[in-house]
Amino acid sequence: MNIVIIGGSNTGLMNGIVLKRLGHNVRILEQNPESKRDDLAAGITTHPIFEEFMDCHDRTTEPWSIHSPGVQFLDKAAAVTRRLNKRLQMTSWGVIYHHLRANFDGFSSNFCPNPPEPEKEDGVTVFECGKRVTGLGHITSGVEITYEDLLNQKEEGKLLADIVIIANGANSALRSSIFTGVERVYAGYVAFRGTVPESEVSEEAKKTFDPNLSYNSFNNGYILLYIIPGTDGSIVPGHRRYNWVWYHPLTTGSPELENIMTDTSGVVHRNTLPVGTMQPSEWAAYVALASKVMCPPFAEMVQKTTQPFITAISDASCPRATAFNGTVFIAGEALNLMRPHMALSTTQSAMQALMLEKFFKHEITLSEFEEQVLQYGRVSALKTNAFGSFFLYGYLSSAGWLVKLAGAVLGGLPPFSWLSDLTEVESVVQK
Structure with missing residues (x-):
C-alpha cells in the first residue's frame, strides 16, 4: 500500500x-x-511497551537510554522519605x-x-x-x-x-x-523544564540524585529529576545531563500566566514557550521561589538552568x-x-x-x-x-x-x- x-x-x-x-x-x-x-x-522516561517497540524494530547498534534502578522521594532537607525499586530507562527526545x-x-x-x-x-x-x-x-x-x-x-x-x-x-x-x-483545554498549571550539564552539578547534588528518578513535593507544586544522555547522545558519565520538570499552578487568564508565556520579543505563547525565549526578569522570580520551597539539590538545578522552557499543561x-x-x-x-x-x-x-x-x-x-x-x-x-x-x-x-x-x-x-x-x-x- x-x-x-x-x-x-x-x-x-x-x-x-x-x-x-x-x-x-x-x-x-x-x-x-x-x-x-x-x-x-x-527528557523522556520510557516504559516496557516502548522498550518492546525498540527491541522489535531498532536495527541500530548505538545505546539509547540510561538505566535508573528506582524512584526516591526527598523532603525539604533532601533526606529520602520513601524509595521504590522500579527499573526505568531514561533518554531524550x-x-x-x-x-x-x-x-x-x-x-x-x-x-x-x-x-x-x-x-x-x-x-x-x-x-x-x-x-x-x-x-x-x-x-x-x-x-x-x-x-x-x-x-x-x-x-x-x-x-x-x-x-x-x-x-x-x-x-x-x-x-x-x-x-x-x-x-x-488548559489544566490550570504549567511545567517548567530544563537541563543542567553533568559537569556543572555539585558533588553533593550528585550524591543525592544519582542514579534515581527523584521527587520533591511542596505546597501546591512538585519537581522531579533524572539523568538523560548529553546533547550528542552520550551516556558516558560526565557527559550526560540532569533533566528536571517543575509543576506549578497558574490560574487561567491570570497576569502571572501571561507574563511567563510572553517571550523576549513580546509574543505571548499559548501552549509552549520555547527554549531560550523566557524573559530573564520573569525567570529570576521563579529561581528565587525555588530556593524557598525546594530542597537544596533541586534548587541548585533550577538556579543553574539558564534556558528553561515552559509547557502549559492541557487536555x-x-x-x-x-x-x-x-x-x-x-x-x-x-x-x-x-x-x-x-x-x-x-x-x-x-x-x-x-x-x-x-x-x-x-x-x-x-x-x-x-x-x-x-x-x-x-x-x-x-x-x-x-x-x-x-x-x-x-x-x-x-x-x-x-x-x-x-x-x-x-x-x-x-x-x-x-x-x-x-x-x-x-x-x-x-x-
Whole structure:
C-alpha cells in the first residue's frame, strides 16, 4: 500500500517504521523545513511497551537510554522519605528521534552515524521536510492530500494515498477539522523544564540524585529529576545531563500566566514557550521561589538552568482513532494528549504503532484496533491526571480522577463528557 503520514516526529516515525517493515511504501510529510532536529531539552522516561517497540524494530547498534534502578522521594532537607525499586530507562527526545530516523529512512546523524541498511522485505520510505498539509479528502480510491511546499514559495501539491495517518501533534488542525470541537483545554498549571550539564552539578547534588528518578513535593507544586544522555547522545558519565520538570499552578487568564508565556520579543505563547525565549526578569522570580520551597539539590538545578522552557499543561482527546471509513488513522498526541506526569505519551505512541502492526497483519480487526487504542488512551490519561493532582494538591484533589478511572476500567467511561457531542466530517481543509 501507499501510505502517507502527516507529521515526522516520533509518533509518525514509529508508525512509519512498522509499516515499512511490513513492505508498505511510506511517505512522511513534515512541516519543519529542517531534517536534523534539536532535542528540545526534553527528557523522556520510557516504559516496557516502548522498550518492546525498540527491541522489535531498532536495527541500530548505538545505546539509547540510561538505566535508573528506582524512584526516591526527598523532603525539604533532601533526606529520602520513601524509595521504590522500579527499573526505568531514561533518554531524550533527540536521541529517540534520531534513532527512529535511522531506522525509517537511513538518516545519518551524530547520534546514529551508521544507520542500518534497508532489508529485502522493506517498503520504500521518503521523509519530506517543509510540507504543510492543508486538506484531506475522502475519495473512492483512498484519500486525497493537499499540501503547501514551504521550501518552494508555498507551491501547492496533491498526493493520493491508500491510508493516511495524522500524527502532527496535539495542535493538529486536521484532527480538529475532522472531529469538530476537539481542542486543548488548559489544566490550570504549567511545567517548567530544563537541563543542567553533568559537569556543572555539585558533588553533593550528585550524591543525592544519582542514579534515581527523584521527587520533591511542596505546597501546591512538585519537581522531579533524572539523568538523560548529553546533547550528542552520550551516556558516558560526565557527559550526560540532569533533566528536571517543575509543576506549578497558574490560574487561567491570570497576569502571572501571561507574563511567563510572553517571550523576549513580546509574543505571548499559548501552549509552549520555547527554549531560550523566557524573559530573564520573569525567570529570576521563579529561581528565587525555588530556593524557598525546594530542597537544596533541586534548587541548585533550577538556579543553574539558564534556558528553561515552559509547557502549559492541557487536555485534549479525540473520540475516534479512525476516520473516512478506516482510511485515516489518528495517532499520538493528535489522538490523545496526556499530561506528562507519568511519561506515558511516548509509550502511547509505541502501543498504537504495535497495534497498527497487528491490524495490518490481520491479527485484529479495525474495530478491535480502535477499541484498544482508545481504551488505553482513556485509562492512561486518567491515571496520569490522578497522579499529578495528588502530588500537586493532595489526596482529595485526585479522588474525582480516580472515580473516573474506575469507570473507564470497568465500563468504558470517556475521560471528558463533551466528547460524545462531536461529529466526523468527510473532508477537511486547513487554512
